[in-house]
Amino acid sequence: MVEDHGPAGDQRAHWQATYGRHPGMYGEEPSEAAVHAADVFRAAGVRDVLELGAGHGRDALFLAREGFAVRAVDFSSAGLEQVRRTAREQGVGDRTECLVHDVREPLPLPDASVGGVFAHMLLCMALSTAEIHALLGEVRRVLRPGGVFVYTVRHTGDAHFGAGTGHGDDIWEHGGFAVHFFSRALVDSLAEGWCLDEVAAFEEGGLPRRLWRVTQSLPG
Known part of the structure; x- marks a missing residue:
């Protein structure tokens, strides 16, 4: 098991408490990135999607409503309990599976078991570069040939880059x-080895946050 200390460990505690205090804090509307990802997945013939960092599920539930079978992964059990409850209320419980998991550990899925992976701002949490590369290796492992990965991250052109407390490795703590x-x-x-x-x-959002939306796929 990964040591739960430093910024990443603090983040786990932050989100567990936040989802407990503020259910549905991001609302029910999907992110712009999820709407785009649904179109990309559909065009690629993807039918099942793994969402990393699903939170309370606004994007996972949107993808389920769009007809995809969705595995929602997050390290907050409080957030995923909201996903389960809302999935039942929206009639998509049969297409929504929830897995409590820390992405710093290997994904609990077989090789070549999913068609698409989606992660909205998960990779730019307080993960080291080595941990991010390890996670990409896991994403590659669980995707089928021709599978698609859509992710978003805040980038070095963002107003908060270089502000606050620096932890090295381009990790900055602000607020x-x-x-x-x-x-x-x-x-x-x-993207090495991918298309x-x-x-x-x-x-x-506010500031506004400046992000990249990255789409990469495996050779078929």
């Missing part, structure tokens, strides 16, 4: 929350 800001070099290194289909810039 009590640590973020790993992605350089383009990191994006390219994570890098798109790197698109967009903005979301």
Whole structure:
């Protein structure tokens, strides 16, 4: 088991408490990234999706409503309990599976077992570069040939990059929350051996946060 200390351990405690105090804090509407991912997955013939960092499920539930079979993964049991409850209420409980899991550990799925993987701002949590590369290896392992991975991350052009407390490895803590800001070099290194289909810039939320939406796929 991974040692639960430092910024990453603090983050786990933060989200467990936050989802407990503020159920449905991001609302029911899906993220822009999830809407895009649904179109990408559908065009690629993907029928089942693994979401990493599902939180309370606004995107996982949207994907289920769109007809995908969804595995929602998060390290917050409080968040995933909300996913289960809302999935039943929305009539998509049969298409929604929840797994409590820390992505710093190997994914609890067989090789080549999913068609698509989606992660909205999960990779830019307080994960080291080595942990991010290890996670990409796991994503590659569980995807079928021709599978698609869509992820979003805050990048080094974001207003909070370089602000607050630096932890090294492009991880900066601002307002009590640590973020790993992605350089383009990191994006390219994570795509080695993949087809890098798109790197698109967009903005979301306050400041606004500046992000990249990355789509990469495995050879068929």
